Amino acid sequence: MGCFLVPTTEAVIVTIAEHVAEKKALSSGNREEALKEVQAPKVPFTRKLSWLRNMLWGGSGLLAFEHVWHGEVVPWFPFLTAASDPADAAEMLHEMSTVGVTMAALVTVVWLGMVAVSSAVEKKAAQQTAEEAESKA
Amino acid sequence: MTLLTAVFAAVISTVVWYRNAPGDEMKVSILCFMYWGASLMWLVDAIFEYAELREAYFTPEPADMLNDFFLGISVVALGLVIWVVILLVKDPKGAVKKVLLKK
Known part of the structure; x- marks a missing residue:
């Protein structure tokens, strides 16, 4: 009914967070740090955030299309057909708090897994580089 | 059926x-994230539906299955359209710019 609104809200928050992080990294105080992050064999955090952003926007966008397909989202006010009836609205809110929250949580958990794998690969690469430098010296 | 279609598109x-990795000139990663995001969300939808319907979940009416498949194909098409629009707007190869500036 309106389950896609929960991941959409998270997508908005993540997009704002990504912009803030990007601005912070490029601000005069952290400029050197930002450049270091780009030069080092490390995936910048803003890029990792973009994975979550793309999954959330893409997923909720396609899910919104499914709701249009089923006539649950309409192009006129109040946009969600369930919102015009109090009983349906209560059901919609229940669905948002169960299915919607689980959707957002699962996507976030998968993203955390991706970040963990990426960090492990970065660590291994850093170790290899250090070992190679040691053997050369 | 929609979940299955989205998973196939994601894979x-x-x-x-x-x-083409590590290169991503065609921005296919956007398509991957979009389809995987949708697949995860429909997986949750399927789990909740299964919890409600139990074994009936696996024996849908042929008409419902066809409608779901039609929806799945439409979702894949919409994803591809979004990807093409992003590709043309970002224009990583500079091809659109070159064509527009061509005398």
Whole structure:
């Protein structure tokens, strides 16, 4: 009914967070740090955030299309057909708090897994580089 | 059926991305994230539906199955359209710019 609104809200928050992080990294105080992050064999955090952003926007966008397909989202006010009836609205809110929250949580958990794998690969690469430098010296 | 269609689209786009990795000139990664995001969300939807319907979940009416498949194909098409628009707007190869500036 309106389950896609929960991941959409998270997508908005993540997009704002990504912009803030990007601005912070490029601000005069952290400029050197930002450049270091780009030069080092490390995936910048803003890029990792973009994975979550793309999954959330893409997923909720396609899910919104499914709701249009089923006539649950309409192009006129109040946009969600369930919102015009109090009983349906209560059901919609229940669905948002169960299915919607689980959707957002699962996507976030998968993203955390991706970040963990990426960090492990970065660590291994850093170790290899250090070992190679040691053997050369 | 919608979930299955989205998963197939996600797997195919991931294979296409991997073939060209680490390069991503065609921005296929956007397509991957979009389809995987949708697949995860429909997986949750399917789990909740299964919890409600139990074994009836696996024996849908042919008309419902066809409608779901039609929806799945439409979702894949919409994803591809979004990807093409992003590709043309970002224009990583500069081809659109070159064509527009061509005398």
